[in-house]
Amino acid sequence: MISQNIKSKLAGGSAIRKMFEEGNRLKALYGAENVFDFSIGNPDLEPPREVSEALRELADNPTPGMHGYMSNSGYESTRAAIAAKRSAESGLEINAGAVCMTVGAASGLNDILHSLLDTDDEVIVLAPFFMEYSNYIANHNGKTIIVDTGDDFMPDIDAISKAITPKTKAIIINSPNNPSGVIYGEEVLSSLNTMLKNQDHVIHVISDEPYIDLVYDGLTVPAALKYIDNLIICFSWSKSLSLPGERIGYTLVSPKNEDYEDLTAAIVLSNRILGSVNAPAIWQKVVERSLNAKVDVANYEYRRNLLYDNIIDAGFDAIKPSGALYIFMKTPEGLTDAEFSAICAKQNLLLVPGASFSRPGFCRLAFCVSEQTIRGSRRAFYAVAEELGLTARKEQ
Ligand SMILES: Cc1ncc(COP(=O)(O)O)c(C=O)c1O
Incomplete structure (x- = not known):
């Protein structure tokens, strides 16, 4: 049954x-x-063209063991390339150890939540939000706490602050947002950080970023790494490279995160024990060669x-x-x-x-x-x- x-x-x-x-x-x-x-x-x-070129090159030039098991965090070279890109965008010194390759954002979010939550721990989500968050939080025995955004769909820092309890472990933010399409500005991210840092326990910000490359009107998305300290990023190439069926993404823990050592280890272990083991080998190599494509x-x-x-x-x-x-x-x-x-x-x-x-x-x-x-x-x-x-x- x-x-x-x-x-x-x-x-x-x-x-x-x-x-x-x-x-x-x-x-x-x-x-x-x-x-x-x-x-x-x-x-x-x-x-984009870079994806098919990389796939062809990998098929034409196989290397021994390229389909084998690997470290649960993924290939060192892929993670180092991602870390270098994120360092350049944020000005922070990020190394490959911060990154864990995942089976898309869905698996990355589950790895992060599994790493953070004990039974009945609370995770704040900002409505409107991607509905799977509640399922992912429940997967790890957590409770979803919904806080409304304003009429402009921007986070309401006072409302978030009122929703915090001793059980609050994390807040998930998603910018550009599904479903509203809004981008959170630098000021919102800074005030969120200040408010969270004033709490008497650590509250992690999980920045779910699958749409970070799909931005219009010449706008740019402020790098959460610059504004938020206790940050864990979850990224996926489902949208940036149009690869949702291939299931490839990563998590990245900010070097400023107070739980950096524990979290980086916990996420890699979660990736293994939740059943992904590691992200698809070929796709790690493909995204490494297509890092600046979209x-x-x-x-x-x-x-x-x-x-x-x-x-x-x-x-x-x-x-x-x-x-x-x-x-x-x-x-x-x-x-x-x-x-x-x-x-x-x-x-x-x-x-x-x-x-x-x-x-x-x-x-x-x-x-x-x-x-x-x-x-x-x-x-x-x-x-x-x-x-x-x-x-x-x-x-x-
Ligand atoms: C906000 C948001 N987060 C996460 C995901 C999951 O993405 P992935 O295909 O990388 O698992 C989606 C998919 O639509 C999404 O909209």
């Missing part, structure tokens, strides 16, 4: 998955070109603009995302997110209600879908707006 724990999770299901299945059902009924499915954030750009970010920016214009022109409201792959649009007044998404579904327009990110009043749309889908959806947005009596800001 399966555990009660997993049984209750199976019964809960995932709103995004359900939406995905609904999308497939509608596509079979009406044809794919008439369904505007913005529910799943699957990066759809091809990886997908065609301008292409995502172009599609962000198209989708954002559809939403705004039709008469809806949304904060324009500065990064990541999503627009978190406001649910029109007087409707619940479920009611609004049901009205959208009548026009074959699929989006994810904000409850899935613990932030009702909004719905998420992923813009990593074809340009044709985004262009085709314009009439659906106008049809929904008309049904709701909204005034369009521009001609359809």
